Amino acid sequence: MDDFIFPPFVSLIPQTALIAVLGTLFSAAAHIAVGAWFMLYLEERRAQNEEDLELSSWLERSSKKLLSLALVFGVPAGLLLWFTFIVTSPLSVSYLTSNFMWVGCMFWAFLVLYVLAMLVHANAWRSASPKTHRRICLTCAVGAWICLFFINGIITFQLTPSKIREPINLFKAFFNHTSFPGLLLRTSFAVWIASLLFLFLLSFEKEGNLKKSLARRLSRQSIYAIALIPSAAVWYGFQTSKMSLENFSRISYLQGLMFSALLLFLVAISLTFFLSVLFPQLFKPLSAAVPLAFAIVAVGFCELTREDLRLPYSIRGAVYANDIDVKKCKTYQDSGFIKQARFLSLGGAPPPGDTVKGKLLFAKLCSPCHAIGGPGGLENVFSRIDEKFAFSLVRKSTFMKSPMPPFPGGDEEAALISGHILSSVDKSGPFARGRDIFAVRCGPCHDWERGYRTLRRRFRGADAKTVDDTLGDLRSITESMPEWTGTDEERKALSEWISSQAGSGAPR
Ligand code: HEC
Ligand code: HEC
Structure with missing residues (x-):
């Protein structure tokens, strides 16, 4: 399998750049999908309890925007990324799909559930009872988070597999060293970026009570999420092998990449606080877009850093990053x-x-x-x-x-x-x-x-x-x-x- 490529295709696309851009966009869309429905659920519950029609109407409009964003942007980016993986790394893809077949099936099942719930939710604002509608929203949130849970197990396995040789023990492979810190990190990212997206959507609203109080709540949530990130990142670092961490000194740009991510995080955090709490009068679409864009790029940089920690492997110990089988490399030499x-x-x-x-x-x-x-x-x-x-x-x-x-x-x-x-x-x-x-x-x-x-x-x-x-x-x-x-x-x-x-x- 590792001698198999689509040569004209592979030599036409600049793989490094393509995967970096697609990966960043898709990662942003996927994390937003997880965090947004959870926050929508909390706000919907509040709107129903307080019978706040203004909030309810804003949520309805926002949920429709989210749906279009997922369909127009998230789904195509995901498909394109998946297609690129299949074409450029058929061996890695086949290793992962065959060893994690059940995980993959569960992922698809929950993805279908999530998409269906999302479609129903957006179209049932008037027809469903408040309680049912709220539960559909919760189904979206849980479905999306479970998709993240399954994907996270596979991604973290690539960096810290429990055991290299096949057949792998599925349980140990899935719950590998970095799986829990990875999940915590991604969940915090999800809530953080989603709250920034909502803040951005909110910035288009006219000044008033809704804008003011919701902005405060959203920025508070974003700060709770951010507070978890440092501890999750340190935990992740401790669970990563020494050999992977050595890559920080072996790849010239890697420390720079991580520090840029850190800097973008800090700027995004301070700007959010500045706009939504200290100077709400400056809280306008253009200024709200900046922290969101910085956060997306920062999370993208974190994904790239994780990929580079894995080098020279795509799946540690099993497949190299150029899709060569580790076992066959000696024969080729x-x-x-x-x-x-x-x-x-x-x-x-x-x-x-x-x-x-x-x-x-x-x-x-x-x-x-x-x-x-x-x-x-x-x-x-x-x-x-x-x-x-x-x-x-x-x-x-x-x-x-x-x-x-x-x-x-x-x-x-x-x-x-x-x-x-x-x-x-x-x-x-x-x-x-x-x-x-x-x-x-x-x-x-x-x-x-x-x-x-x-x-x-x-x-x-x-x-x-x-x-x-x-x-x-x-x-x-x-x-x-x-x-x-x-x-x-x-x-x-x-x-x-x-x-x-x-x-x-x-x-x-
Ligand atoms: C393709 C890789 C490669 C390149 C290029 C290369 N080296 Fe080396 N070099 C090595 C390796 C591998 C060793 C062995 C290290 C060991 O055994 O620990 C080594 C060892 C050495 C040593 C002995 C180090 C010691 O601690 O005893 C010296 C001196 C040295 N290289 C000088 C140079 C100089 C000068 C250049 C540039 C003109 C150069 N090398 C280019 C791979 C390379
Ligand atoms: C799995 C990824 C990967 C593959 C495949 C790979 N490299 Fe590299 N290569 C790297 C990384 C990472 C660096 C370090 C870049 C840096 O530190 O800026 C590097 C550095 C280099 C450098 C030194 C560049 C410099 O500026 O000092 C050369 C030369 C090089 N690679 C050649 C090759 C050749 C030729 C191939 C194909 C046979 C190849 N590489 C395949 C990851 C890879």
Whole structure:
């Protein structure tokens, strides 16, 4: 199964960006769905008890808006995301659907219940008795939360499976280490984002009692929900394995991603408080949209962080993030990936000089996590290095400091992939400054001073000549390192930079 892809499709879409955008939108829609009906229920009960017709009419209008939002936006985003998963990660999808079949069935059953209840609720404001109508609303809320409960078990299993080898114990797999903290975190997110959405809808109302009192209640609820988030997040962190947490130091942007999420959270929280409690006169659609947008992006960043903690796996221990079977990876390394990958031999032998194979291999093995151009793309490294080094870097990508899947192939695959990358970048020629040369030639596998596989202490006290000798003989240190293939100028600049930065004293 892992040699199966739809090559034209996969190579056309930038997978990383697509999944990030779709995932964020869908995650927002799904969390809103869970929180909104719960809050609608509370408000509907209050409106009925207090016989507050103004509130009741506002709730009716809002519930219809929610329904359109779910149908026009949530359902298509969910379907598109699911379709993208099937096309890009058929192995992961089949592993999860076969091992969690019963969970999946329950999910669909409750999803159908939720959608039906939602349709009835929106259309029965006048025909059903108040009590029945309220109960239908509660059914929506419970149905949506149970869907979240089932999905959360599967998502958390991907990060912290109880046991890797099949057959898995369904109970233990579902109630894995991060399942309860994950559920608490998602429930708090759900109530928080939903209250921000309601605040946004409320901001269109004319000034008056309803707007004022409801805004206070909604912002109070949002603050209760937010208060739970830090403890749930810390609990989640403690339940995650040390190896996953190491990714914070192995992926350059990951700490930044998490801190940006934190910053967005803080801004969204303060703005909500500011608008709905301190300065209600400023509470207008435009200003209410800002905290909502920030909250959606913040939750999206949290989802991306969770996905990156999982690297190099899509399902820890079972499937790599490029949809390669962990058990088969060794076979690919020994006998090559090309021979096993049916999609590469469709249409017979390629003409000489054909670059399609390289493109397809890249699409399958690297594009789930990398684009070539754009910010953070591989171009940054590959436009500055020679052909031989590009080949070695791909061939030895197993040894990079980043949590990447082992390279599932041999020389032939590496040559095709590096050829494809090089043919797609604009060559800029080598860097002149030593530290930039270090970044592209050593940086993929080593940090300098702090972090992963650091080198500073190893070079302490070395003069440029000693460093130069080491550069000439890297392969004698370990076969896992590419040999020096840069120009003499680069070598000189790098040696001088290393010796100038290494400080004095004896090497470690
Ligand atoms: C499972 C995801 C994943 C896959 C698949 C993957 N990589 Fe990576 N790769 C990463 C991550 C994460 C980083 C670290 C990026 C960072 O720290 O900014 C990285 C870093 C790199 C770097 C270093 C970039 C730099 O700026 O230092 C190179 C080169 C690279 N990968 C090449 C490849 C090649 C070639 C393939 C395909 C054979 C591949 N990767 C497949 C996740 C992946
Ligand atoms: C493809 C990955 C890769 C690249 C690129 C790479 N190295 Fe390494 N390097 C390794 C690995 C793997 C080791 C072995 C680490 C170990 O055994 O703990 C290593 C070890 C070393 C060591 C020995 C460290 C020690 O503690 O004894 C030195 C020195 C070194 N590398 C220097 C360099 C320099 C300088 C560059 C850039 C010109 C470079 N490496 C590029 C992967 C790489």
